[in-house]
Amino acid sequence: xxxxxxxxxxxxxxxxxxxxGITAGALRNLVYRGQLTRASGTERHPRYDAKAxxxxxxARAERAVA
Numbered sequence: 001x002x003x004x005x006x007x008x009x010x011x012x013x014x015x016x017x018x019x020x021g022i023t024a025g026a027l028r029n030l031v032y033r034g035q036l037t038r039a040s041g042t043e044r045h046p047r048y049d050a051k052a053x054x055x056x057x058x059a060r061a062e063r064a065v066a
Contacts, residue, residue, distance in 0.1 A: 010039050010047040019053050020060075030056075 006012045011019065016036075017027050030036040031046075036056065041047035 006047050007040075009050050011050050011053055012041075013046055013048070016048045016053050019057060 004012070006015065013024070013027060017024060020027070020030075022030075027036075031038065036048060036052055038046040039049040039052075
C-alpha cells in the first residue's frame with residue numbers, strides 16, 4: 001500500500017499531522033481519546049476523514065482566538 005496518496009476526502013497520517021501541526025504521538029492520542037477516528041486504510045497506514053480533520057483545525061483556531 002502506498003502511504004503517499006489518499007483517496008479524495010481522506011488524508012494520510014502524515015498529511016493529518018501536518019494539517020494539525022502535531023507529532024505522531026499526539027495523533028495517536030487523538031485517536032485513542034476518540035477525538036478522531038480512522039476512515040479507512042490499515043492499522044499501519046490509516047486514513048482520516050478530511051472534514052473531521054478540518055473541524056479539529058477550526059476548533060483549535062477558534063479556541064486560540066478566544
